[in-house]
Amino acid sequence: MKAKRIISLLLALALVCALFAGCGGDGGKESSQESSSETQQSSETQQSENSSDEGESEAESTGKVDGGGYEVNYLYMIAQEGPNQTKVNEAINELAQKELNMKVNVIPMTWGTYNSQISMMLAAGEPLDIFPAFSGNFSTYIESQYVVNMADYLDDLKDAKEVLGVDFNCGYIGDFLIGLGQMKERGYPTGLVARKDIFDELGYKVEDFNVTVEDYSSFEQLDELFAKVKEAHPDMVCLDGTSIMALQTIDWFDNLGDNFGVLENYGQTTTITNWFESEQYKNFCEIGSRWFKNGYSSQDIAVNSDSGEIKMKAGNCFSFITAIKPNTDIEKKAQTGYDVAVIPVGGNCSKSTSAVTSAMLSVANSAEDPQKAVQFMNWTYISQEFNDLINWGIEGEDWVLTEDNLAAYPDGVDATSVSYHNDMGYIYPNQFAGHAWEGNPIDIWEQYEKYNSEMMTSKAYGFTFDSTPVTNEEAQLASVYEQYSKDLAFGVVDIESKLKEFNDALYAAGLQTVMDEKQKQLDAWLDAQ
Amino acid sequence: MEKKKMNFARFKQFIPLYIMLLPGAVYLFINNYIPMAGIVVAFKTYNVNDGIFHSPWAGLKNFEFLFGTNEAAVIIRNTLLYNVAFIIVNTVVGIMLAIFISDVMNTRMKKLYQSSILLPFLISIVVVSYIVFALLSHENGMFNKGLLPMLGMEPVQWYNDTTWWPVILIVTNCWKGVGYGTLIYIAAIAGIDQSFYEAADLDGASKWQQITRITLPCLIPSIITLLIMNIGRIFYSDFGLFYQVPQNSGSLYPVTNTIDTYVYRALMSTGGFGRSSAAGLLQSVVGFTLVIVSNMVVRKASAENAIF
């Protein structure tokens, strides 16, 4: 017993000594130097492989920059950490050295890590050049000077500007260019994703449905569908998941960054109004309430946090409501394991700033040389190899090119055994420059571009609200919204009385102030156009 | 002259004690006191270029979001009342269990009880929220599908009905946290001089008399210590208990919204180093004031039981 205690004391002493010794050496610096020197001497096999495929090598044609050996700290999102991460880091480094003469300190982060660490990394001013920023944080980031105004480096962003086209301007908050959006869909119409087997069994066709907000009685077509499903499969939950019409706040109007004061009617107006007082909102809530009362939606739907995809996969959920896009059926089949029918709900959809700015790639204030960082970012928008690397990993090991010019798992590799695989093109600079995954139509990117260009455009497209003057109101409104939105949308409470309570609470929390400020900024922006 | 020398000699004898205090004091200084400088951020508009100390002053602006709402009164009421209820229930149940467990003769059972009361302590609150959901779910819950029909009662829309939540939260909190206090009281009971009980037995005192005359008085210092320390946390709330366990259900906010959940919901999207510091500072100041007052009261009543 005594010996044990003495040992533990000695152990403690040794630890204290080790601690003081440890403080001297700066661990972080050492490791980053190590990784960059490693990459310098790594072999060229990867390159020869990559250069053999015939993707548009635009990078060659554009004005070449010389990074002068600058080290970019590049933070990007990954789905999960795979064994091939180190190889990918090396490959990125090698590629950047070849094309830009820059070193890259790759900082891959999963969503969980990102969410818990990014705000502190920024507040502490840790070494960081490029990182993804999310729209709710923009005003804080600007106020706290966490990000660089990229408008000062427009000359270095020519390629990215060309790729993004008019969407480039969405990153402006006043004169401050906070970041660049990604290449992806620009609008999120709402749809009902339903099990195709049951749908077919009941003799329905997607074309039979014409559910539109022009006429709210058209939603009864869905009531009828649910009633038939319920009759044929009494154990089936007709509607589950985490969303419903009144929660799809990026569809029916231009939400101008948050939902407090919006441009109704798909942004085809310039007068800011409170959507929660509109007939539309009330109608949506009443439909939700009808579905809940008739037992079509799950009795737990207002507190459920599992996505519709998970519910459908489990087998007793018929449908869920979500944002749809050109290849929704392929995506949902992959996620749920069922063939699905996608019924558009509501009809139209418009292109609004929020779709572009929900996540932006920004340059952090702690970047040693922001210009070099911007140059690097510019390059990421045009390099096919880079976009494929971060999304799909090492070609030949983690993915191969099919005859259709799509990416696919190599023989003997699948979703569980792959060493690197993200499939998160929506958060990477330009997935359109890279390859799409097998199963998609060959012309998927053209479809996206067509889809985006055909969409109605909000009158405030390109305008981003600067919420700095009303942050306190915004904070309170966010809390009120949390309290009422789900209960009303899913109709688990009495709509008439709760709706009034909700709006009273919003005004008490300063909704009018926010709306006035928005209108003022929007008017100024419209004048400047 | 003489007296001074005496003092120094007296002081010298305590030097080893001060040296013993030193490592802990240094750690507390580093871990707790240095970061406290960050409190100034509550009064500033923080920017990373100027750092914590040179950022511009913002007056009380960061505090506005806490009081601007009609909710403020409800939130503060909930936080305070729940904490008072938690303190009372956990203390009473904790002492009761500690006395029972200490009295169990069968050592094997004693061990079993001691281990089992600590089990909930090991389960993270998120998982606790799933367990509660397993009981209360409207669709599949054990209460609505099993227990209530068996008793011939109507199913309850648990997550839309505020009636039961004060009870549910107090029970859940007690279930999860009571083991902690119980173990401390068991240790304190173990420290009671056994001869008191032997003497009482000889005098023919009943078990109840032994508890009220010996055990409880001996526990008072521990009870007061725990009490004062809990009072210091009275403006804080276990975020998971009030956010995860009610599944963040909007209809339940009137009885589940506390300072921590409000701050979380308000700052979830906008963030802000200054505003979160402001909320933290407010919680600290209230706790601090109450602790000073309660310590003073205790000191008046019996000096040796005061914490400082």
Add this chain to the structure above:
Amino acid sequence: MSKGRKAYQAVINIILIIVSLCMILPLVLLFMSSITEENTLVANGYSFFPAQFSAGAYEYIMQNSATVFRAYGITVLVTVIGTSLSIILASLMAFPLSLKDLPGRRVITFYVFFTMLFSGGLVPSYIMWTTTFGIRNTLWAYIFPNFLLGAFNIILVRTFFTTSIPADIYEAAKIDGAGYLTIYWRIVMPLGKPILVTIGLFTGLSYWNDWTNGLYYINKSNMFSIQTLLNRMIQDIQALAAHSTANSGSLMQIPQVSIRMAIAFVAILPILIVYPFLQKYFASGIMLGAVKG
């Protein structure tokens, strides 16, 4: 044993058995859910008697078995080092503070207690620990911030020392010529065993259960502790599901609901195994306290 005593024993045993069941059953539910087939779980909810079993959740966790075992190793190391240091530091501080004639006792106690009331918040301590002490991605990141020494523990120990160790023992020792260090080592530590074991248990559990330090200070997977790893898994799965636009089917492989339960179970399993052994010390600590008088 008298009749009254027997009745009393029966009553408290019945009460305690009921209480114990309340404490244990949810854990059983947790375990049953973790081995329930994923789709059954989503469709039918949690149940003690699931219709269909599956080890899928555990298989998913064990895909990274090397990482999982490494993480267990790190957690064990952190828990052992942290708890030993913590007990030593807390008792070293509590002993002088329990002596009524120590000059400045009240001030120092207040110095200790004050740390419980005010905190500078997360960001300032993060800045300090990372920039001044450089603990990011080291073992120290788990040990130093927050958990090493809490005012709560110091004061609990101090209260125990003052109330349960009679002052005349010190006087007697002093007359025998013992210095304070000897008294601390020979008298206070052995007599203080019940409370030291108790706070050791609490500190050990909080080190074992802690995922916050890992969350903030660690981003290299080879430094993940078990809680950090498991917490990261849950968060990543949730975030991926929320942002799901994936169309290559990788997400479909993950049992998203049962895995939470499996993860919770994996995290506490070692404690369940080790606890009976720990309890020997724990119980003997209490016995010792009881025999002392």
